[in-house]
Amino acid sequence: MKEIQDIIEKMRKTKERAVLATVVHIKGSTYRRPGARMLITESGELVGAISGGCLEEDVREKSTTILQHNKKRLVTYDMMSDDDIVWGLGLGCNGIIQVLLEPVIAGEIPKELQFAENCYIEEKNGFIATIFESKNEQLVGKKYCGEKNGDIWDQIARANPNVLQNNKNRVVEMEIEQYECKILVENIFPTTIVIFGAGFDAVPVVNFCKNLGWKVIVCDPRETYLTEERFPQADLRIITHPKKISFELKPHHFVIVMTHNYYNDLEVVKQLQKVMVAYIGMLGPKSRTKRILNEIEEQTHQQVNEKNIFGPIGLDIGSETPEEIAVAIISEILAVKNKRGGGYLKLYAGSIH
Numbered sequence: 055m056k057e058i059q060d061i062i063e064k065m066r067k068t069k070e071r072a073v074l075a076t077v078v079h080i081k082g083s084t085y086r087r088p089g090a091r092m093l094i095t096e097s098g099e100l101v102g103a104i105s106g107g108c109l110e111e112d113v114r115e116k117s118t119t120i121l122q123h124n125k126k127r128l129v130t131y132d133m134m135s136d137d138d139i140v141w142g143l144g145l146g147c148n149g150i151i152q153v154l155l156e157p158v159i160a161g162e163i164p165k166e167l168q169f170a171e172n173c174y175i176e177e178k179n180g181f182i183a184t185i186f187e188s189k190n191e192q193l194v195g196k197k198y199c200g201e202k203n204g205d206i207w208d209q210i211a212r213a214n215p216n217v218l219q220n221n222k223n224r225v226v227e228m229e230i231e232q233y234e235c236k237i238l239v240e241n242i243f244p245t246t247i248v249i250f251g252a253g254f255d256a257v258p259v260v261n262f263c264k265n266l267g268w269k270v271i272v273c274d275p276r277e278t279y280l281t282e283e284r285f286p287q288a289d290l291r292i293i294t295h296p297k298k299i300s301f302e303l304k305p306h307h308f309v310i311v312m313t314h315n316y317y318n319d320l321e322v323v324k325q326l327q328k329v330m331v332a333y334i335g336m337l338g339p340k341s342r343t344k345r346i347l348n349e350i351e352e353q354t355h356q357q358v359n360e361k362n363i364f365g366p367i368g369l370d371i372g373s374e375t376p377e378e379i380a381v382a383i384i385s386e387i388l389a390v391k392n393k394r395g396g397g398y399l400k401l402y403a404g405s406i407h
Contacts, residue, residue, distance in 0.1 A: 056267030082149025
């Protein structure tokens with residue numbers, strides 16, 4: 055999402071025409087996955103990336119032709135071949151990447167990017183379907199955006215029942231307007247982080263979350279702590295007491311509890327029992343978390359569902375400083391969000407994707 059946000063910001067500021075490059079299909083080992091985007095302005099400025107740096111210059115050169123002819127183009131980079139040594143890219147991966155290059159009118163934001171931004175703002179899921187191969191050239195580049203329902207989505211789901219699996223982007227082959235097409239289907243699944251506690255150690259957590267393009271809500275009863283100067287990047291700063299949370303918590307929220315006050319943490323977690331949020335991470339030792347959960351059960355006479363509770367919060371990477379702890383917290387949230395174990399990749403059996 056951060057890449058899309060950066061591209062949109064640039065497009066709102068620039069008065070130049072541009073080319074939008076989107077990775078639509080890959081085979082084998084590649085640095086970026088389908089859905090990666092890069093904007094190339096008419097003056098040659100790049101925003102975003104579609105590889106580890108080996109394709110960008112060639113795409114920049116091709117974008118000049120795209121703007122001259124005002125015509126989209128599908129480009130295939132075959133890095134399984136030795137040809138790259140001849141034509142000078144010296145590619146470091148071992149796969150095939152297909153990139154869709156599309157001209158963009160100055161000051162105009164493509165509808166799929168605007169849709170993704172709206173999903174972020176409204177905290178809703180959706181999809182973007184982009185036709186990148188078809189015998190009917192007029193269909194190439196056509197896009198469908200919306201929530202996961204309706205005729206087009208039903209057709210996509212029938213063509214590939216696994217299209218929703220793990221919220222990953224997938225290529226689907228299906229018929230559109232009586233033509234067989236290859237379509238990149240992107241799952242738009244914005245991430246919202248809710249942090250209870252506006253202490254000094256919440257600052258790097260907020261900053262790292264925003265670097266990933268996540269929406270961040272910071273909550274604290276202390277108005278003097280919850281300032282714009284302290285949290286300039288937070289999307290929302292909400293003054294609320296742990297005993298009575300003044301906004302709606304939603305099932306897709308990832309919640310971090312770091313008030314540094316035992317009773318405040320207890321009240322927050324007690325309130326969280328009313329909504330099955332995606333994740334509850336609790337700062338502090340395991341014994342403290344266990345004591346809080348036991349006390350909640352004694353007070354409510356109901357068993358606490360610990361399935362989504364992670365305490366102590368974070369992956370075991372030996373963190374000491376607030377910034378290191380923030381990295382451990384964000385890494386754990388990523389692992390939970392992506393349904394991964396968070397171990398060493400060298401010990402992972404098979405392909406990491």
